Amino acid sequence: MAADTSQSVAKAAGEDAGKNSGAARGPRRATANGNPRPGRGLGRALATHWYAWAMVAPVVLVLGVIIGWPLVRGVYLSLTDANERNVSRTIGVRHIEATYEFVGLDNYTAVLGDPVFWQRLVWTVLWTVACVSITFVLGLALATMLNRQFRGRAAYRMALILPWAVPGFVSVFAWRFLFNRDNGILNKVLDGGGISAVPWLDDPTWAKFSVIAVNVWLGIPFMMVALLGGLQSIPGELYEAAEMDGARPWQRFRHITLPGLRAVSMTVILLSTIWTFNMFPVIFLLTRGGPGDSTEILVTQAFREAFIASPRDFAGSATWGVLILALLMIFALVYRRSLRKQGEVW
Incomplete structure:
Protein backbone atom coordinates (compact mmCIF):
# COMPACT_ATOMS: atom_id res chain seq x y z
CA MET A 1 0.00 0.00 0.00
CA ALA A 2 2.78 2.39 0.91
CA ALA A 3 4.62 1.44 -2.28
CA ASP A 4 1.57 2.17 -4.42
CA THR A 5 1.17 5.55 -2.70
CA SER A 6 4.83 6.41 -3.33
CA GLN A 7 4.52 5.46 -7.00
CA SER A 8 1.39 7.63 -7.37
CA VAL A 9 3.10 10.62 -5.79
CA ALA A 10 6.19 10.17 -7.96
CA LYS A 11 4.02 9.88 -11.09
CA ALA A 12 2.08 13.05 -10.22
CA ALA A 13 5.32 14.92 -9.53
CA GLY A 14 6.70 13.76 -12.88
CA GLU A 15 3.58 14.97 -14.69
CA ASP A 16 3.78 18.37 -12.96
CA ALA A 17 7.45 18.69 -13.88
CA GLY A 18 6.63 17.82 -17.50
CA LYS A 19 3.93 20.45 -17.60
CA ASN A 20 6.22 23.05 -16.08
CA SER A 21 9.04 22.24 -18.48
CA GLY A 22 6.61 22.32 -21.41
CA ALA A 23 5.33 25.69 -20.29
CA ALA A 24 8.89 26.93 -20.00
CA ARG A 25 9.56 25.85 -23.57
CA GLY A 26 6.42 27.66 -24.82
CA PRO A 27 6.43 30.95 -26.71
CA ARG A 28 5.81 33.02 -23.54
CA ARG A 29 8.98 32.50 -21.50
CA ALA A 30 9.18 33.98 -18.03
CA THR A 31 11.76 36.61 -17.25
CA ALA A 32 13.85 36.85 -14.07
CA ASN A 33 11.17 38.90 -12.29
CA GLY A 34 8.38 36.47 -13.19
CA ASN A 35 6.81 38.58 -15.94
CA PRO A 36 6.36 37.05 -19.42
CA ARG A 37 8.68 38.27 -22.11
CA PRO A 38 7.04 40.50 -24.68
CA GLY A 39 6.41 39.04 -28.11
CA ARG A 40 8.92 39.83 -30.80
CA GLY A 41 8.21 41.69 -34.01
CA LEU A 42 6.51 44.87 -35.05
CA GLY A 43 3.42 42.98 -36.14
CA ARG A 44 2.80 41.58 -32.66
CA ALA A 45 3.31 45.05 -31.12
CA LEU A 46 0.83 46.61 -33.53
CA ALA A 47 -1.69 43.83 -32.91
CA THR A 48 -1.34 44.08 -29.14
CA HIS A 49 -1.30 47.88 -28.76
CA TRP A 50 -3.24 48.95 -31.85
CA TYR A 51 -5.31 51.45 -29.85
CA ALA A 52 -2.18 53.24 -28.59
CA TRP A 53 -0.79 53.49 -32.13
CA ALA A 54 -4.16 54.77 -33.35
CA MET A 55 -4.14 57.51 -30.70
CA VAL A 56 -0.56 58.54 -31.47
CA ALA A 57 -0.91 58.50 -35.26
CA PRO A 58 -2.73 61.87 -35.64
CA VAL A 59 -0.11 63.62 -33.48
CA VAL A 60 2.73 62.05 -35.46
CA LEU A 61 1.05 63.12 -38.70
CA VAL A 62 0.57 66.71 -37.55
CA LEU A 71 12.88 70.86 -41.52
CA VAL A 72 13.60 68.72 -44.56
CA ARG A 73 12.88 71.67 -46.84
CA GLY A 74 15.22 73.89 -44.85
CA VAL A 75 18.05 71.37 -45.01
CA TYR A 76 17.54 71.08 -48.77
CA LEU A 77 17.55 74.87 -49.29
CA SER A 78 20.75 75.15 -47.29
CA LEU A 79 22.41 73.03 -49.97
CA THR A 80 21.33 75.36 -52.80
CA ASP A 81 21.87 78.99 -53.83
CA ALA A 82 18.20 79.96 -53.48
CA ASN A 83 17.35 83.64 -53.08
CA GLU A 84 14.46 85.90 -54.00
CA ARG A 85 15.78 86.32 -57.55
CA ASN A 86 15.91 82.66 -58.55
CA VAL A 87 13.05 80.99 -56.65
CA SER A 88 9.74 80.27 -58.33
CA ARG A 89 7.31 83.18 -58.18
CA THR A 90 4.18 84.50 -59.81
CA ILE A 91 3.97 88.06 -61.11
CA GLY A 92 0.46 88.85 -62.22
CA VAL A 93 -0.56 86.05 -64.58
CA ARG A 94 3.01 85.09 -65.35
CA HIS A 95 4.65 82.25 -63.44
CA ILE A 96 8.46 82.12 -63.29
CA GLU A 97 10.06 78.78 -62.57
CA ALA A 98 12.85 78.35 -60.04
CA THR A 99 16.39 78.51 -61.36
CA TYR A 100 18.44 77.96 -58.21
CA GLU A 101 21.00 75.17 -58.24
CA PHE A 102 22.47 72.62 -55.88
CA VAL A 103 25.78 73.85 -54.42
CA GLY A 104 26.49 71.23 -51.74
CA LEU A 105 28.22 72.46 -48.60
CA ASP A 106 29.33 75.79 -50.04
CA ASN A 107 26.87 77.73 -47.86
CA TYR A 108 28.16 76.06 -44.70
CA THR A 109 31.74 76.79 -45.68
CA ALA A 110 30.87 80.43 -46.30
CA VAL A 111 28.96 80.88 -43.03
CA LEU A 112 31.53 79.10 -40.87
CA GLY A 113 34.30 81.11 -42.48
CA ASP A 114 32.51 84.39 -41.85
CA PRO A 115 33.64 86.25 -38.67
CA VAL A 116 30.06 87.47 -38.26
CA PHE A 117 28.91 83.94 -37.44
CA TRP A 118 31.42 83.57 -34.63
CA GLN A 119 30.60 87.02 -33.24
CA ARG A 120 26.91 86.11 -33.17
CA LEU A 121 27.71 82.73 -31.62
CA VAL A 122 29.81 84.20 -28.81
CA TRP A 123 27.14 86.74 -27.88
CA THR A 124 24.39 84.11 -28.16
CA VAL A 125 26.23 81.81 -25.74
CA LEU A 126 26.90 84.67 -23.30
CA TRP A 127 23.29 85.81 -23.53
CA THR A 128 22.00 82.27 -22.93
CA VAL A 129 24.30 81.53 -19.99
CA ALA A 130 23.55 84.87 -18.32
CA CYS A 131 19.78 84.57 -18.75
CA VAL A 132 19.51 80.94 -17.67
CA SER A 133 21.79 81.27 -14.64
CA ILE A 134 20.15 84.46 -13.35
CA THR A 135 16.66 83.08 -13.99
CA PHE A 136 17.46 79.84 -12.17
CA VAL A 137 18.93 81.57 -9.11
CA LEU A 138 16.06 84.05 -8.79
CA GLY A 139 13.45 81.40 -9.52
CA LEU A 140 14.91 79.10 -6.87
CA ALA A 141 15.03 81.93 -4.32
CA LEU A 142 11.40 82.89 -4.96
CA ALA A 143 10.26 79.25 -4.93
CA THR A 144 12.00 78.68 -1.60
CA MET A 145 10.27 81.70 -0.09
CA LEU A 146 6.85 80.77 -1.48
CA ASN A 147 7.22 77.22 -0.18
CA ARG A 148 6.77 78.54 3.35
CA GLN A 149 3.52 79.39 5.08
CA PHE A 150 2.85 83.14 5.45
CA ARG A 151 -0.03 85.53 5.07
CA GLY A 152 -0.83 86.56 1.52
CA ARG A 153 1.14 83.76 -0.11
CA ALA A 154 -1.53 83.17 -2.78
CA ALA A 155 -1.48 86.86 -3.77
CA TYR A 156 2.30 86.84 -4.08
CA ARG A 157 2.18 83.71 -6.22
CA MET A 158 -0.37 85.30 -8.55
CA ALA A 159 1.68 88.49 -8.86
CA LEU A 160 4.88 86.58 -9.66
CA ILE A 161 3.17 84.35 -12.22
CA LEU A 162 1.56 87.34 -13.98
CA PRO A 163 4.46 87.94 -16.44
CA TRP A 164 3.97 84.38 -17.67
CA ALA A 165 0.28 85.01 -18.42
CA VAL A 166 0.91 88.15 -20.49
CA PRO A 167 1.84 87.49 -24.16
CA GLY A 168 5.55 87.91 -24.70
CA PHE A 169 5.33 90.57 -27.41
CA VAL A 170 3.04 92.69 -25.20
CA SER A 171 5.53 92.53 -22.35
CA VAL A 172 8.43 93.42 -24.64
CA PHE A 173 6.60 96.47 -26.03
CA ALA A 174 5.79 97.58 -22.48
CA TRP A 175 9.47 97.33 -21.53
CA ARG A 176 10.39 99.23 -24.68
CA PHE A 177 8.30 102.15 -23.44
CA LEU A 178 9.89 101.88 -20.00
CA PHE A 179 13.37 102.01 -21.53
CA ASN A 180 12.64 105.04 -23.70
CA ARG A 181 15.47 107.51 -23.23
CA ASP A 182 13.40 110.71 -23.27
CA ASN A 183 9.97 109.71 -21.98
CA GLY A 184 10.55 106.36 -20.28
CA ILE A 185 9.46 105.88 -16.69
CA LEU A 186 12.85 104.54 -15.65
CA ASN A 187 14.69 107.64 -16.79
CA LYS A 188 12.00 109.86 -15.27
CA VAL A 189 12.60 108.20 -11.91
CA LEU A 190 16.36 108.59 -12.30
CA ASP A 191 15.92 112.23 -13.29
CA GLY A 192 13.90 112.81 -10.14
CA GLY A 193 16.86 111.56 -8.13
CA GLY A 194 19.30 113.83 -9.94
CA ILE A 195 20.74 111.07 -12.12
CA SER A 196 21.21 111.70 -15.84
CA ALA A 197 19.23 109.63 -18.34
CA VAL A 198 20.57 106.17 -19.14
CA PRO A 199 20.73 105.16 -22.85
CA TRP A 200 19.07 101.83 -22.20
CA LEU A 201 18.59 100.90 -25.85
CA ASP A 202 21.05 103.29 -27.51
CA ASP A 203 24.32 102.08 -26.01
CA PRO A 204 25.64 98.58 -26.83
CA THR A 205 26.48 97.69 -23.23
CA TRP A 206 23.22 99.02 -21.79
CA ALA A 207 21.27 97.39 -24.61
CA LYS A 208 22.74 93.99 -23.72
CA PHE A 209 21.90 94.56 -20.08
CA SER A 210 18.35 95.55 -21.05
CA VAL A 211 17.59 92.50 -23.18
CA ILE A 212 18.97 90.18 -20.48
CA ALA A 213 16.84 91.90 -17.82
CA VAL A 214 13.67 91.60 -19.90
CA ASN A 215 14.28 87.95 -20.73
CA VAL A 216 14.96 87.14 -17.08
CA TRP A 217 11.72 88.91 -16.12
CA LEU A 218 9.84 86.78 -18.64
CA GLY A 219 11.52 83.51 -17.62
CA ILE A 220 11.31 83.70 -13.83
CA PRO A 221 7.64 82.57 -13.53
CA PHE A 222 8.23 79.28 -15.37
CA MET A 223 11.38 78.57 -13.38
CA MET A 224 9.70 79.46 -10.10
CA VAL A 225 6.59 77.31 -10.70
CA ALA A 226 8.64 74.29 -11.79
CA LEU A 227 11.03 74.52 -8.84
CA LEU A 228 8.18 75.16 -6.42
CA GLY A 229 6.55 71.93 -7.55
CA GLY A 230 9.87 70.16 -6.99
CA LEU A 231 10.19 71.63 -3.50
CA GLN A 232 6.72 70.48 -2.52
CA SER A 233 7.58 66.92 -3.57
CA ILE A 234 10.47 66.68 -1.08
CA PRO A 235 9.28 64.86 2.10
CA GLY A 236 9.10 67.17 5.12
CA GLU A 237 10.40 64.40 7.36
CA LEU A 238 13.86 64.87 5.88
CA TYR A 239 13.99 68.48 7.07
CA GLU A 240 12.64 67.52 10.50
CA ALA A 241 15.24 64.79 10.92
CA ALA A 242 18.04 67.09 9.78
CA GLU A 243 16.89 69.83 12.16
CA MET A 244 16.81 67.37 15.06
CA ASP A 245 20.37 66.36 14.16
CA GLY A 246 21.44 70.00 14.44
CA ALA A 247 21.77 70.84 10.73
CA ARG A 248 21.77 74.55 9.98
CA PRO A 249 19.49 76.11 7.31
CA TRP A 250 22.29 76.27 4.76
CA GLN A 251 23.23 72.63 5.44
CA ARG A 252 19.59 71.56 5.01
CA PHE A 253 19.39 73.50 1.77
CA ARG A 254 22.64 72.05 0.45
CA HIS A 255 22.14 68.42 1.43
CA ILE A 256 18.35 68.04 1.13
CA THR A 257 16.88 70.76 -1.09
CA LEU A 258 19.43 70.79 -3.91
CA PRO A 259 19.64 66.97 -4.27
CA GLY A 260 15.85 66.77 -4.11
CA LEU A 261 15.55 69.30 -6.93
CA ARG A 262 18.18 67.72 -9.16
CA ALA A 263 15.78 66.02 -11.58
CA VAL A 264 13.53 69.08 -11.91
CA SER A 265 16.51 71.43 -12.17
CA MET A 266 18.15 69.48 -14.97
CA THR A 267 14.93 69.50 -16.99
CA VAL A 268 14.11 73.20 -16.57
CA ILE A 269 17.70 74.24 -17.27
CA LEU A 270 17.67 72.29 -20.54
CA LEU A 271 14.32 73.75 -21.62
CA SER A 272 15.30 77.26 -20.60
CA THR A 273 18.58 76.98 -22.49
CA ILE A 274 16.84 75.92 -25.70
CA TRP A 275 14.19 78.64 -25.40
CA THR A 276 16.69 81.37 -24.59
CA PHE A 277 19.06 80.34 -27.37
CA ASN A 278 16.17 80.89 -29.82
CA MET A 279 14.52 83.83 -28.05
CA PHE A 280 13.69 85.89 -31.12
CA PRO A 281 10.91 88.21 -29.79
CA VAL A 282 12.90 89.83 -26.96
CA ILE A 283 15.88 90.72 -29.15
CA PHE A 284 14.04 91.73 -32.29
CA LEU A 285 11.14 93.63 -30.74
CA LEU A 286 13.22 95.40 -28.10
CA THR A 287 16.38 96.40 -29.96
CA ARG A 288 16.01 95.09 -33.53
CA GLY A 289 19.47 93.62 -32.96
CA GLY A 290 20.95 97.05 -32.32
CA PRO A 291 22.35 99.47 -31.69
CA GLY A 292 24.21 98.50 -34.82
CA ASP A 293 24.38 94.72 -34.48
CA SER A 294 25.52 94.57 -30.86
CA THR A 295 22.58 92.45 -29.63
CA GLU A 296 22.10 90.31 -32.73
CA ILE A 297 21.93 86.59 -31.92
CA LEU A 298 21.98 83.63 -34.29
CA VAL A 299 18.23 83.33 -34.75
CA THR A 300 17.73 87.04 -35.46
CA GLN A 301 20.57 86.90 -37.97
CA ALA A 302 18.83 84.00 -39.73
CA PHE A 303 15.64 86.07 -39.86
CA ARG A 304 17.54 89.05 -41.22
CA GLU A 305 19.05 86.95 -44.01
CA ALA A 306 15.63 85.71 -45.14
CA PHE A 307 13.41 88.78 -44.72
CA ILE A 308 15.48 91.96 -44.39
CA ALA A 309 18.63 91.50 -46.48
CA SER A 310 18.55 92.57 -50.12
CA PRO A 311 18.34 90.30 -51.99
CA ARG A 312 16.73 87.98 -49.48
CA ASP A 313 19.01 84.98 -49.09
CA PHE A 314 16.82 81.95 -48.40
CA ALA A 315 19.69 79.48 -48.69
CA GLY A 316 21.85 81.48 -46.30
CA SER A 317 19.01 81.77 -43.79
CA ALA A 318 18.37 78.03 -43.99
CA THR A 319 22.07 77.41 -43.40
CA TRP A 320 22.00 79.53 -40.25
CA GLY A 321 18.91 77.64 -39.09
CA VAL A 322 20.47 74.21 -39.65
CA LEU A 323 23.60 75.28 -37.77
CA ILE A 324 21.45 76.50 -34.86
CA LEU A 325 19.67 73.14 -34.79
CA ALA A 326 22.99 71.27 -34.90
CA LEU A 327 24.41 73.32 -32.01
CA LEU A 328 21.33 72.67 -29.84
CA MET A 329 21.38 68.95 -30.65
CA ILE A 330 25.05 68.71 -29.69
CA PHE A 331 24.34 70.56 -26.45
CA ALA A 332 21.38 68.27 -25.65
CA LEU A 333 23.42 65.12 -26.30
CA VAL A 334 26.36 66.30 -24.18
CA TYR A 335 23.95 67.41 -21.44
CA ARG A 336 22.15 64.06 -21.46
CA ARG A 337 25.45 62.18 -21.34
CA SER A 338 26.57 64.18 -18.31
CA LEU A 339 23.25 63.42 -16.59
CA ARG A 340 23.64 59.71 -17.24
CA LYS A 341 27.08 59.80 -15.64
CA GLN A 342 25.50 61.40 -12.58
CA GLY A 343 22.77 58.76 -12.47
CA GLU A 344 19.99 61.05 -13.76
CA VAL A 345 18.72 59.02 -16.73
CA TRP A 346 15.90 60.51 -18.77
Missing part, protein backbone atom coordinates in the same frame (compact mmCIF):
# COMPACT_ATOMS: atom_id res chain seq x y z
CA LEU A 63 4.15 66.94 -36.27
CA GLY A 64 5.40 65.52 -39.54
CA VAL A 65 3.51 68.17 -41.50
CA ILE A 66 4.32 71.23 -39.40
CA ILE A 67 7.82 70.24 -38.25
CA GLY A 68 9.18 67.42 -40.37
CA TRP A 69 8.48 68.87 -43.82
CA PRO A 70 9.78 72.40 -43.06
